[in-house]
Amino acid sequence: xxxxxxxxxxxxxxVSRRNFVAGASALGVGVGLTPFLNRRAQASTExxxxxxxxxxxxxxxxxxxxxxxxxxxxxxxxxxxxSEMITKLQTNPGAYDVIVTNSAWNGRATEQGxxxxxxxxxxxxxxDLNPSFRDSPLLNVDGKTYGVAWVWxxxxxxxxxxxxxxxxxxxxxxxxxxxxxxxxxxxDAIEAVSFAAIATGQDMNHPTDLAKVKEKLLALKPNLAMxxxxxxxxxxxxxxxxxxxxxxxSGSALRSKTNFKLPVGYVVPDEGAVGWFDGLxxxxxxxxxxxxxxxxNYMIEPTYYVEWATKVGAPASxxxxxxxxxxxxxxxxxxxxxEAAIKRLQFMAPLSDQERQDFSDLWAEVKTExxx
Amino acid sequence: xxxxxxxxxxxxxxxxxAYLWLACTIFLPIAAMLALSFLDKSPLVPKPASFTxxxxxxxxxxxxxxxxxxxxxxxxxxxxxxxxxxxxxAAYALAKRVKGRWREAIFLxxxxxxxxxxxxxxxxxxxxxxxxxxIDLGVQSIFPGAPTVxxxxxxxxxxxxxxxxxxxxxILTCYIALQAIDDSLIEAGRSLGASKLTTFRRVVxxxxxxxxxxxxxxxxxxxxxxxxxxxxxxxxxxxxLGMNIEEQFTVTANWPLGAALSFILLAIVLIIFGVLxxxxxxxxxxx
Numbered sequence: 001x002x003x004x005x006x007x008x009x010x011x012x013x014x015v016s017r018r019n020f021v022a023g024a025s026a027l028g029v030g031v032g033l034t035p036f037l038n039r040r041a042q043a044s045t046e047x048x049x050x051x052x053x054x055x056x057x058x059x060x061x062x063x064x065x066x067x068x069x070x071x072x073x074x075x076x077x078x079x080x081x082x083s084e085m086i087t088k089l090q091t092n093p094g095a096y097d098v099i100v101t102n103s104a105w106n107g108r109a110t111e112q113g114x115x116x117x118x119x120x121x122x123x124x125x126x127x128d129l130n131p132s133f134r135d136s137p138l139l140n141v142d143g144k145t146y147g148v149a150w151v152w153x154x155x156x157x158x159x160x161x162x163x164x165x166x167x168x169x170x171x172x173x174x175x176x177x178x179x180x181x182x183x184x185x186x187x188d189a190i191e192a193v194s195f196a197a198i199a200t201g202q203d204m205n206h207p208t209d210l211a212k213v214k215e216k217l218l219a220l221k222p223n224l225a226m227x228x229x230x231x232x233x234x235x236x237x238x239x240x241x242x243x244x245x246x247x248x249x250s251g252s253a254l255r256s257k258t259n260f261k262l263p264v265g266y267v268v269p270d271e272g273a274v275g276w277f278d279g280l281x282x283x284x285x286x287x288x289x290x291x292x293x294x295x296x297n298y299m300i301e302p303t304y305y306v307e308w309a310t311k312v313g314a315p316a317s318x319x320x321x322x323x324x325x326x327x328x329x330x331x332x333x334x335x336x337x338x339e340a341a342i343k344r345l346q347f348m349a350p351l352s353d354q355e356r357q358d359f360s361d362l363w364a365e366v367k368t369e370x371x372x
Numbered sequence: 373x374x375x376x377x378x379x380x381x382x383x384x385x386x387x388x389x390a391y392l393w394l395a396c397t398i399f400l401p402i403a404a405m406l407a408l409s410f411l412d413k414s415p416l417v418p419k420p421a422s423f424t425x426x427x428x429x430x431x432x433x434x435x436x437x438x439x440x441x442x443x444x445x446x447x448x449x450x451x452x453x454x455x456x457x458x459x460x461x462a463a464y465a466l467a468k469r470v471k472g473r474w475r476e477a478i479f480l481x482x483x484x485x486x487x488x489x490x491x492x493x494x495x496x497x498x499x500x501x502x503x504x505x506x507i508d509l510g511v512q513s514i515f516p517g518a519p520t521v522x523x524x525x526x527x528x529x530x531x532x533x534x535x536x537x538x539x540x541x542x543i544l545t546c547y548i549a550l551q552a553i554d555d556s557l558i559e560a561g562r563s564l565g566a567s568k569l570t571t572f573r574r575v576v577x578x579x580x581x582x583x584x585x586x587x588x589x590x591x592x593x594x595x596x597x598x599x600x601x602x603x604x605x606x607x608x609x610x611x612x613l614g615m616n617i618e619e620q621f622t623v624t625a626n627w628p629l630g631a632a633l634s635f636i637l638l639a640i641v642l643i644i645f646g647v648l649x650x651x652x653x654x655x656x657x658x659x
Contacts, residue, residue: 083625189623226525226607240502360624361434364616368436371443371611 046073047291050085050283051100053078056151056308057299066298072291089114094285097292101281103138104348106147115281117144122293125300125319133318138349139279147279148296151251153315154345155191156273158248158256160238161263171199171269173245175216179223184234184243187227189363190351191274192217195247198272204346206355210362217366224370235260251315254332258313268341275345277318409631427632437633440613441640447612448596451534452588458535459542460584464576466543467550482540490537494604497533498524501605525607533605534595542587549583550576585652593641597634613637 051057053076063074077096079085082105089096089109101109109115120126126134126148133139133149140146159168163182174183174195185192196216197207207213225243228234231252237243239262253266280296282289298304305322308314309332316336317323326333336342351359408414409428411421431437462482466475485493500506503522511521523529553576561571599618602610613633620630 081623083623087625224608229603240504242502356624357626360619360626364619365434365436367608368439368611370608371606372439 044288044291045071046075047097047288047295048075048077048095049098049100049295050077050079050088050096051098052080055100056312056314057098057100057295059308059312061311062298062304062308065304066295069298070291070294072288072294074295085109086112086114089283094283094287096283097286097288098295099281099283100150101147101279102348103136103147103277103279104350106139106279106281107141107350109281110141110146114284115146116284116286116289117146118148118282118296119293120145120148122290123148123297123300125297128321129300129318130320133277136277138277138347147281148300149318150278150280150299151315151317152275152277154250154268154273154275154341155194155247156250156266156268158246158253159265159267160241160244161265163244164265167265167267168245169267169270171195171271171273173269174247175199175219175223177222179245181223181225182244183220183223184226184228184237184246185220185224186247187229187367189359190356191247192363192366193359194274194346194348198274198346201271204272204274205349205351210358214362214366217363218369221370227367231255235262238262238264250335251313254335255313258331266335268338268344270344272344272346275342275347277347278315405631406635408628409635411628414625414627424628427629428636430629431633431636437613437616440611440616441637444596444598444612444614444637445640445644447530447534447598447602448592450531451538451595452592454531454535455539455542455591456584456588459539459587460546463543463546463550463583467547467553468555482543485536486540491600493537494533494601497529497536497605501529501532524605525609527606527609529605530602530610533601534598537601538591538595541590542584545587545590546580546583549580553579581652589645592644596641597637 049057056062057074058076067073077088079088082102085099085101086105086109089099090112093114099109099115101115106115129149133152136149138147139149157168157171157174159173173179174185185195193207193210193213194204196213197204200207200209200212200216202209202213226237228237228246231249234246234248234252235256238246238256239260248266250266253264256262257264257266280299282292282296286292300317300319300322302317302319302322302325305314305317305319306325306327309317309326310330314332316332323333323336410423410425412424412426413421415421466478470478498505501522502508502524503520505522505524507523508521511518523532557575557579558571561575562568566574596612597614597617599612599614602612603615614637617630617633617637620626620633
């Protein structure tokens with residue numbers, strides 16, 4: 001659960017089916033074959049990146065600038081969920097150089113042995129990073145760095161400025177009876193559970209009272225207009241006025257506002273919201289580890305970040321120098337430096353398999369009730 | 373006549389490749405999934421997996437799976453019923469009323485939806501069904517001030533989308549069955565004094581039953597496993613077991629549970645057809 005642009009054209013259905021077929025065939029016969037299919041011959045002139053589609057690393061101008069500086073071509077492959085990312089890394093060992101890993105998933109990838117330690121000496125911008133992200137135990141294991149902090153963001157509440165003249169500062173607005181059939185949340189078990197945990201005053205990552213969380217989510221039913229699944233989906237439905245209030249990603253909210261000129265307001269409720277950050281990791285047995293270090297260094301550079309943030313809209317950089325380099329007129333500069341709001345955030349931590357399954361079952365059960 | 377060695381060889385060499393192909397592409401993956409459904413973790417996890425029945429136990433232990441299963445079956449029932457109600461008369465008209473070049477043209481129109489991507493079809497329906505969509509604007513222009521027609525994210529929207537996707541199966545199978553009925557049988561019924569309705573009920577309908585059954589099977593089975601249409605057109609109202617299975621593979625990465633749920637769904641389909649088969653065969657045979 002992160003603030004990502006997901007495949008604009010892509011339907012979850014199609015992608016999921018493709019993923020399923022790919023996975024199923026991998027299970028059948030592909031496991032033995034895939035390593036031979038990697039294009040190792042091109043490895044030295046190529047950096048293979050695994051990321052969400054349209055999430056910074058695949059901007060055309062950036063890749064041109066990177067090629068100019070290093071002579072390396074960047075090739076992309078995409079995932080549509082973090083579990084798909086892990087599955088891809090497991091089924092294609094040695095196929096990827098740079099992988100964008102969420103803070104809550106970097107540890108899992110480390111544990112599964114699908115990413116390798118990063119030689120931070122090769123990443124000259126590493127020292128500039130905000131220590132609270134850079135040295136986070138979520139990215140560092142046993143004194144080794146498995147992920148370079150890249151960007152961070154918030155999952156909080158977006159609202160229509162056409163409808164709300166006053167900012168809805170309380171998370172309870174989502175449950176307010178006035179908003180019947182005007183609310184949307186993402187169809188995502190962890191995000192839903194996290195928000196309900198915050199609303200019931202619990203630790204978002206490890207809520208102790210799941211019954212309370214479930215009750216809170218069930219209470220959302222009369223207000224729910226729809227469950228959104230991708231940024232593209234969100235923009236289309238928001239524009240069609242399918243809902244006015246939604247749990248949404250900060251980076252996406254800024255993009256909806258600046259790129260699509262939608263009347264979107266964004267607030268971190270008094271009760272708190274979800275914080276996340278993304279790391280850049282290097283795949284185990286990466287075909288071009290040297291190129292991967294160069295690409296990671298480029299990704300955390302102020303020049304690249306400023307261009308990404310101003311041209312396209314981006315989450316906040318984990319590099320304070322990059323944030324400082326933003327023009328003062330940039331809405332994200334003020335937005336992400338609201339220290340009081342940041343203090344209210346709870347950051348995503350890795351979940352155990354059991355917690356993941358429990359959250360998933362709880363959400364499936366709640367959705368079943370929604371459908372009644 | 374018993375087949376000679378030569379004809380046996382001919383049969384083997386002609387059917388062998390097909391069976392080999394089916395074994396590799398259907399039997400092996402299904403067998404792998406069946407084995408997977410009894411494991412306690414995905415084989416992609418680099419830890420030894422062990423045998424368990426917990427995945428099947430999860431289905432029987434959690435009531436929401438029952439609701440999802442019931443809704444999937446109900447959805448299959450409604451979509452099959454509406455496909456029959458719309459498709460059968462169309463097939464009848466094509467087989468018994470329309471002749472010559474018109475028939476080809478109409479056939480083409482029926483098959484046409486198959487030529488477009490399923491996802492494109494479904495997303496086009498979202499534009500038609502939503503408020504301010506094509507239906508809504510049409511109604512508003514004829515009856516200004518009429519209540520807004522917003523079918524998107526409702527159960528009927530899911531049924532509409534699925535009927536549209538699967539209707540050609542029903543038309544084609546019924547058409548083949550209806551076309552095979554000798555017109556002289558209908559004439560014989562009429563000349564012996566049966567009314568049009570009686571002729572239809574006693575002659576045409578029983579003789580076309582195999583077409584209806586195969587059409588229904590072709591529709592019912594994929595619909596109860598559907599997940600894409602319910603999600604896009606149904607919003608929160610489109611919960612099916614198929615969606616939950618899909619999430620086990622793509623979101624939770626719990627392949628064993630997804631596989632177990634798939635096999636439960638398969639078993640339900642087999643039970644339904646097992647129960648209905650003798651009854652349907654009797655009906656068909658009694659004609």
